[in-house]
Amino acid sequence: MARPARFSDDDILDGAASALAEHGPRATIADVAAAIGGPTGSIYHRFASRDEVFARLWLRSIGRFHAGLLAAYGLPDPREAVAASARHVSAFCRDDPLAARSMLLHRQSTLAAEGPAGVRDEAAHINDDIDAAMDDLLLRRFPDPTPHRRELLSMGTRLAPYGIVRPFIGGEVPAWVDDAVAASAQAIVGLGD
Incomplete structure (x- = not known):
């Protein structure tokens, strides 16, 4: 049985918005991961790229x-x-x-x-x-x-x-x-x- 996803698409996009506010348009996937308190793999599992x-x-x-x-x-x-x-x-x-x-x-x-x-x-x-x-x-x-x-x-x-x-x-x-x-x-x- 697959484990339920810890982060939804909206959670990740909320994290991206926070990372953007903090780091500007050069925000990275690592910045997004830090904003949601999760690994970058969770993001790349749902999105193909930054x-x-x-x-x-x-x-x-x-x-x-x-x-x-x-x-x-x-x-x-x-x-x-x-x-x-x-x-x-x-x-x-x-x-x-x-x-x-x-x-x-x-x-x-x-x-x-x-x-x-x-x-x-x-x-x-x-x-x-x-x-x-x-x-x-x-x-x-x-x-x-x-x-x-x-x-x-x-x-x-x-x-x-x-x-x-x-x-x-x-x-x-x-x-x-x-x-x-x-x-x-x-x-x-x-x-x-």
Whole structure:
């Protein structure tokens, strides 16, 4: 009878997030093992390489981030959905600083093209649900949903809020940032009116 696993995938990814916070992007599998209090063999039993561990950490962090963003995009009032989606960016980075830091590890396009073979497809499609939800919000927010208005919506609800929050990642994200990202989002998206 096989012995039950001592560490789950999530335990290992939690350890990778802690190792990343302590050692930065050069964290090693030995650092991850130390963070979980286990041997490196436990990690290599579940993951093929260091690159796969940190790619999976990125995917998990993005997935957790997307859950709240999907909820914000789905709010009935499209103007409130714009503000809520921007606020979600700063609130998530404040509430889950390890995941926020982990989201800095990769660019989606690079991981999809050059990441470990086992994660490329998931990385390539990680934004599919978010893109669909944003397109739905676009249709609700603008009577004539042009490509330019889609760019404004993407900039206002995803790119600009993340750009505002990013300098704070790794430290405290001040509460006032929530209002700043919401105001920025409304202003940017409002350019399409």
